[in-house]
Amino acid sequence: MRFILALCTTLCFFGASAQESLESLFLERALFDHSQLYKSSSDDSGIIYLLDTLEMPFVDDFSQNHMKNVHLTTDDNAVFDSSQVSFRVNGLAPDTLKLRTDTSYYFTSATMGGLDSFPNQALEIVFYDSASYTPRDTIYLFPSYEDYFLTSDTSRVLLDPDTTLYNERISCYYARPDNSASLWINEGGFLNNSFGVNPPTIGVLTLDGLDRLGKPYDFSFPGTYGEADRITSKPLNLGKKFNGQPFTENDSIILSFYYQPQGVGDNPQTEDSLILEFYRTRTNEWARVWGIEGDSLRNFRLVELWINDSNYLKEGFRFRFRNLATLSGSLDHWNLDYIRLGEKIVFSKNKLIDVSFIGESPSFIKNYTSMPWAHYLKDPEAFTVDSASIPIRNLGTQARVLQYQFSVHNYADTADIYSSPIFLDPSFDGKTDLIAKVAVNDLTPSFTFPDNGEKRGNFLIKNSLEVSPDVNQDNDTVFHVQSFDSYYAYDDGVAERAYSINGTGAILAYRFFAETADTLRGLLVNFPRMLSNELNRKINIMVWDDLSLPPIYESGPVWEVNYPDLNDFMRYTIDQDVGVSGEFYVGWQQQDSRKIYIGWDINNNVQDNIFYNRDGEWKNTSFEGALMIRPDFDRAEIIRASIEESELEESKSDFGAKQSSIFPNPTTGLLHIQTELPSHIMLHDLQGRLILQDQVIGELELELSQYPSGLYLLSIQNAHGQLERHKIALRK
Numbered sequence: 001m002r003f004i005l006a007l008c009t010t011l012c013f014f015g016a017s018a019q020e021s022l023e024s025l026f027l028e029r030a031l032f033d034h035s036q037l038y039k040s041s042s043d044d045s046g047i048i049y050l051l052d053t054l055e056m057p058f059v060d061d062f063s064q065n066h067m068k069n070v071h072l073t074t075d076d077n078a079v080f081d082s083s084q085v086s087f088r089v090n091g092l093a094p095d096t097l098k099l100r101t102d103t104s105y106y107f108t109s110a111t112m113g114g115l116d117s118f119p120n121q122a123l124e125i126v127f128y129d130s131a132s133y134t135p136r137d138t139i140y141l142f143p144s145y146e147d148y149f150l151t152s153d154t155s156r157v158l159l160d161p162d163t164t165l166y167n168e169r170i171s172c173y174y175a176r177p178d179n180s181a182s183l184w185i186n187e188g189g190f191l192n193n194s195f196g197v198n199p200p201t202i203g204v205l206t207l208d209g210l211d212r213l214g215k216p217y218d219f220s221f222p223g224t225y226g227e228a229d230r231i232t233s234k235p236l237n238l239g240k241k242f243n244g245q246p247f248t249e250n251d252s253i254i255l256s257f258y259y260q261p262q263g264v265g266d267n268p269q270t271e272d273s274l275i276l277e278f279y280r281t282r283t284n285e286w287a288r289v290w291g292i293e294g295d296s297l298r299n300f301r302l303v304e305l306w307i308n309d310s311n312y313l314k315e316g317f318r319f320r321f322r323n324l325a326t327l328s329g330s331l332d333h334w335n336l337d338y339i340r341l342g343e344k345i346v347f348s349k350n351k352l353i354d355v356s357f358i359g360e361s362p363s364f365i366k367n368y369t370s371m372p373w374a375h376y377l378k379d380p381e382a383f384t385v386d387s388a389s390i391p392i393r394n395l396g397t398q399a400r401v402l403q404y405q406f407s408v409h410n411y412a413d414t415a416d417i418y419s420s421p422i423f424l425d426p427s428f429d430g431k432t433d434l435i436a437k438v439a440v441n442d443l444t445p446s447f448t449f450p451d452n453g454e455k456r457g458n459f460l461i462k463n464s465l466e467v468s469p470d471v472n473q474d475n476d477t478v479f480h481v482q483s484f485d486s487y488y489a490y491d492d493g494v495a496e497r498a499y500s501i502n503g504t505g506a507i508l509a510y511r512f513f514a515e516t517a518d519t520l521r522g523l524l525v526n527f528p529r530m531l532s533n534e535l536n537r538k539i540n541i542m543v544w545d546d547l548s549l550p551p552i553y554e555s556g557p558v559w560e561v562n563y564p565d566l567n568d569f570m571r572y573t574i575d576q577d578v579g580v581s582g583e584f585y586v587g588w589q590q591q592d593s594r595k596i597y598i599g600w601d602i603n604n605n606v607q608d609n610i611f612y613n614r615d616g617e618w619k620n621t622s623f624e625g626a627l628m629i630r631p632d633f634d635r636a637e638i639i640r641a642s643i644e645e646s647e648l649e650e651s652k653s654d655f656g657a658k659q660s661s662i663f664p665n666p667t668t669g670l671l672h673i674q675t676e677l678p679s680h681i682m683l684h685d686l687q688g689r690l691i692l693q694d695q696v697i698g699e700l701e702l703e704l705s706q707y708p709s710g711l712y713l714l715s716i717q718n719a720h721g722q723l724e725r726h727k728i729a730l731r732k
Contacts, residue, residue, distance in 0.1 A: 049070050255304070486635065
């Protein structure tokens with residue numbers, strides 16, 4: 001919990017006597033899955049999501065996206081409609097029902113004359129919840145009539161009812177279960193490779209004070225405090241074993257997980273707790289079973305909990321993590337990793353027999369995460385790295401035989417371009433890390449990215465581990481998109497902080513090196529939204545070839561600061577021919593004392609290239625990282641570069657012959673998909689976020705107009721396991 005004064009954010013670092021600052025992001029953050037909407041029951045479209053029950057073991061290390069997609073529409077193939085009612089009587093759903101609380105009777109002719117009476121059978125009336133349409137109550141009453149079954153006639157006499165029920169009929173939409181493809185219902189947590197410090201494997205789930213859209217839960221006051229993010233498992237079968245016998249208190253079922261306060265984010269205070277709760281199916285209640293108070297950064301810690309309470313040994317058991325936090329921004333961070341639930345005997349036999357990537361795929365070009373395609377093609381060998389290195393961890397106790405290899409594919413059609421030599425370690429010791437290094441350009445012949453004859457080049461790099469046995473293959477593959485557009489970039493496209501310099505007239509300069517003489521056409525800038533953002537902020541964009549001399553270009557104080565969505569960039573056109581070659585600088589001068597925040601990437605350190613000037617003297621920044629500013633030499637289409645796509649999954653038959661047809665592409669919104677076999681589709685953006693998924697049986701139409709313009713990756717996996725990918729260009 002924080003109490004924030006004036007316009008200062010919570011996590012602030014100040015350098016050079018407060019001439020510059022590095023602060024927490026408030027209104028927006030680096031996300032991998034915030035384009036998705038997760039709800040446990042229904043969303044704004046009225047769709048009720050049916051959940052399948054999972055079997056043990058339950059394992060997720062957050063290296064892949066196992067969140068349930070509840071961002072469907074009523075047109076999706078996975079959605080069906082059904083009529084629902086507020087009550088049913090003996091399984092039927094009449095419009096009205098008249099009832100008596102006392103027993104009513106029916107009559108028959110007696111053998112010796114007269115009538116015999118018999119009580120009517122009580123009616124079972126089941127009432128349904130108006131939100132979930134699951135049974136909520138059952139009562140037994142009697143019909144409000146008397147029937148006469150006589151020898152000569154049959155008749156019914158209506159009685160005055162004690163009560164009358166009126167049925168409400170509602171047409172509902174249901175989404176079919178995804179058959180164990182997902183593990184979680186996510187309400188606010190986000191997958192990322194950035195916020196954990198030395199996590200057990202690549203990828204963590206982070207909880208903080210922002211909702212699923214990256215917005216504060218409560219922005220009425222900067223210090224608002226309360227319940228924030230929540231992630232809930234799908235139902236699990238803790239009721240019966242595979243042999244049909246029930247689990248008992250004597251069975252050893254264990255839930256284990258790793259947690260870390262702060263990470264590279266904001267440290268949670270004492271009251272900013274991380275809480276674990278178990279679900280009691282019989283009483284429909286959540287019970288707290290574990291919690292930890294906030295703390296400053298420390299290593300990931302392992303927690304193991306035995307589940308031996310009969311209240312939880314039921315089919316439909318669930319567990320969830322939630323956090324208490326300041327609700328006004330990206331604050332009070334908790335990281336979760338490697339969650340496992342299963343029988344101890346199974347986990348003991350397979351005690352983390354796992355070899356995993358623990359770091360992201362590197363850029364395959366020197367000095368930058370992206371560079372102009374035309375510049376690269378001038379001398380590909382000079383700009384391609386000599387070798388690629390990526391960190392790997394053996395979480396087990398035994399030495400393993402390890403093989404690592406990367407392959408390069410054309411991003412547009414996933415055509416195979418290159419496969420690297422295999423890195424082999426015949427005895428990778430247990431409980432150790434290593435850096436796998438494979439030659440790229442240091443070969444005969446050397447590898448360079450091939451000329452595609454186009455203005456831009458985009459390549460999909462797949463990093464793969466081969467090790468056996470391996471209980472978790474999710475973390476054995478890491479993807480990376482190597483983008484070449486028309487700009488230079490040091491950053492990875494994901495802002496973890498916001499940088500600013502202070503004072504009227506303060507000047508910011510960012511050094512680059514043009515590998516060939518060219519004309520600068522624009523500037524791409526990420527301006528994150530912050531607590532103190534205000535309108536009418538203008539900057540005077542400048543370009544220098546030497547900071548000891550006046551700038552070679554000034555726009556004048558005409559450019560107004562605009563705030564894009566999430567990690568997008570705003571483009572500012574340079575309206576003159578500004579030629580640069582070799583070393584040059586881009587930046588601006590502030591026009592008043594208000595801070596102007598720029599996105600800051602903590603994962604790539606180019607500190608030596610960042611300068612500011614407040615008093616006539618240029619100074620180097622005191623912070624490690626990279627500004628999200630990119631000089632553009634044409635008009636860039638792809639504004640996100642070098643982003644991990646660890647959520648993309650592949651089968652063993654990747655990149656096979658095409659079994660589908662996609663049109664039109666580019667599209668303004670409507671995309672037609674035709675497949676020869678029933679198929680599962682997933683659409684990701686270039687940041688690796690899962691946008692949507694669906695089932696295709698023959699033909700499917702996707703409406704994409706609600707998503708931002710740009711490039712997307714469509715994965716189609718058919719019933720035979722064959723996987724193909726298509727690059728989709730959305731141009732609205």
